[in-house]
Amino acid sequence: MSTPRFVVIKQHLLKQIEQGHWPEHAPVPSENELAEQFAVSRMTARRAVSELVEQGVLVRQQGKGTYVADHRAQTPMLAIRNIADEIRSRGNRWHAKVLALTGTVASNGDAVGFAIEPGTPLFRSQIVHLEDDRPVQLEQRLVNPALAEDYLAQDFTQITPHEYLCSVAPLTAADHIVEAIAANAEQAQQLQIALHSPCLKISRQTRSRSGVVSIASLIYPGSRYRLGAHLDF
Amino acid sequence: MSTPRFVVIKQHLLKQIEQGHWPEHAPVPSENELAEQFAVSRMTARRAVSELVEQGVLVRQQGKGTYVADHRAQTPMLAIRNIADEIRSRGNRWHAKVLALTGTVASNGDAVGFAIEPGTPLFRSQIVHLEDDRPVQLEQRLVNPALAEDYLAQDFTQITPHEYLCSVAPLTAADHIVEAIAANAEQAQQLQIALHSPCLKISRQTRSRSGVVSIASLIYPGSRYRLGAHLDF
DNA sequence: ACCAGCAGCTTGTATATACAACCTAGCTAT
DNA sequence: ATAGCTAGGTTGTATATACAAGCTGCTGGT
Structure with missing residues (x-):
């Protein structure tokens, strides 16, 4: 296969944010919703989200959900x-x-x-x-x-x-x-x-x-x- | 709850490197070996290794193995x-x-x-x-x-x-x-x-x-x- | 002697499942 | 009315499994 599936999900999430459909602090679909939407397992959807959290694009709150991060948190050091x-x-x-x-x-x-x-x-x-x-x-x-x-x-x-x-x-x-x-x-x-x-x-x-x-x-x-x-x- | 198991494995790996037991470019135990050694599944051992790769502490080569990274590559930004x-x-x-x-x-x-x-x-x-x-x-x-x-x-x-x-x-x-x-x-x-x-x-x-x-x-x-x-x- | 190919290792991706920890809304009992 | 509990969502951790992709050394054939 060409691009792994979790990468496809990452690209989709980034696109929504870059095109302004999801503003700062907007809730992101839950891992289960993403899994269903892309017909993958929750673990795969979770991996896409995890890597974006690692990059500072998203923030997660246990028990609540995942949200678009503050944009200023991405400024170079x-x-x-x-x-x-x-x-x-x-x-x-x-x-x-x-x-x-x-x-x-x-x-x-x-x-x-x-x-x-x-x-x-x-x-x-x-x-x-x-x-x-x-x-x-x-x-x-x-x-x-x-x-x-x-x-x-x-x-x-x-x-x-x-x-x-x-x-x-x-x-x-x-x-x-x-x-x-x-x-x-x-x-x-x-x-x-x-x-x-x-x-x-x-x-x-x-x-x-x-x-x-x-x-x-x-x-x-x-x-x-x-x-x-x-x-x- | 105690510390998650993958964190324990990360700490162990970091300790070996910091104490000089594993010099630069030394091979790290494979994911399967770590899994057996710590009595966890391979996915858990893999997570520990993955996070250290993300931090630049280790480098992975598909098909070969995982190695201690160049120390200079670990310098913070x-x-x-x-x-x-x-x-x-x-x-x-x-x-x-x-x-x-x-x-x-x-x-x-x-x-x-x-x-x-x-x-x-x-x-x-x-x-x-x-x-x-x-x-x-x-x-x-x-x-x-x-x-x-x-x-x-x-x-x-x-x-x-x-x-x-x-x-x-x-x-x-x-x-x-x-x-x-x-x-x-x-x-x-x-x-x-x-x-x-x-x-x-x-x-x-x-x-x-x-x-x-x-x-x-x-x-x-x-x-x-x-x-x-x-x-x- | 040489080389092709395979066996057996490694990491990489993906799934299905289970349970723990946490949050919130809504219901129930006082 | 309100305090407290619970049900059902969320993320967090962990397992067992399967197959793909890449490297290496050994083996067998030429």
Whole structure:
């Protein structure tokens, strides 16, 4: 068989919610009703409901029933936002200066995680993002050529690399490493800050369904940037 | 009623892993073996395993078996972790040096957000956390006296402030600001690093149901600490 | 020597059933 | 009238069973 039956039931339930037929807190059919409706056993219907409860889409109350969950409970935990959006949301002008946009061959030691032939040139970009003409982010990026063929042809003064990559390869996950570093000579010059100034460095690996899309290193002058994070327990 | 049987099995599996009896990638007993061992049906054993797979503790391969997952795959979405746990999980010794543990009155400019009478002294602590005798975190904290009355009586060489606060006031949310700073004279001396070394500074406000519990400033030497974060889309 | 295929293990899906725990509406006895 | 009980719904746990799907090693035939 193709898709398991409990998946069909999950899709049906999600559809009702997404299309607005079942608003927040609306009661969902009981496990027995779903079982009858889809001609499956209660255990199968229950599994569909259980997985949606696990995902936070539904909530169950023993003895009462199952209900559509609050939508706000689904917000992502950490908002590492798009730099251009962030600048614009502060009402300032964003623009980008492209320092390099080339192909490059990964050195032997690079563990980039792209599933490509050894020796295939990677796409590489180096960009400074400016807020009202003041540098706020130095972005160095390696891109998987198999997943973003037209990367080098983009005009990154109009669209950010991150925005472009999202449009061609929908993200499924991202890992970040945040650390404090002292700016080296090149970084200091490009960000127009003093040598050895403290900077926030975010190393980000983004993945889509088909594999690792890109690896980016984002460097922010410590004096000009703060990263906000919110957690709910 | 006692604890459900599948929970007992989960606890047993977790214990084996935590105590190091089952290293990464080690095979876990099959569902049938677990069922026999605990005298339950296979479906019950399977449920225990399934929930640990869902949590990322185990991985399953159809036709082969179930294995202990990579430990790195278990990291929570945003790992701003308890420093003592983190040090211990690296197999190193944690200990703390208490620099100050007093009451203090908030200056007019302090926007601490505690819902208390003006002029009430706040609890304040200043602690250095050491990993194998090397300082890795400087923690400065203001605590709401209304929500943690016995705070000043704790022995913070045995329990971290964060652990203690969690035990008296369960957290409901936390906000963080992450930034890069240059160490000032006092910070440099307490962390035994050079003046103006880059440091990661995490400012954290934690809240429980009854209000803001504490405000902490955590400073890590940039050369000794990285913060990991993972996002799923 | 080699390889095809099968036997026997694993996990994955699905069913029918039973009883426990919990909630609520409505009825009954005081 | 109201307090309390009960009947019948809900979800929660657990069992025994069956077959499908995927991996691996052994065995038998060429």
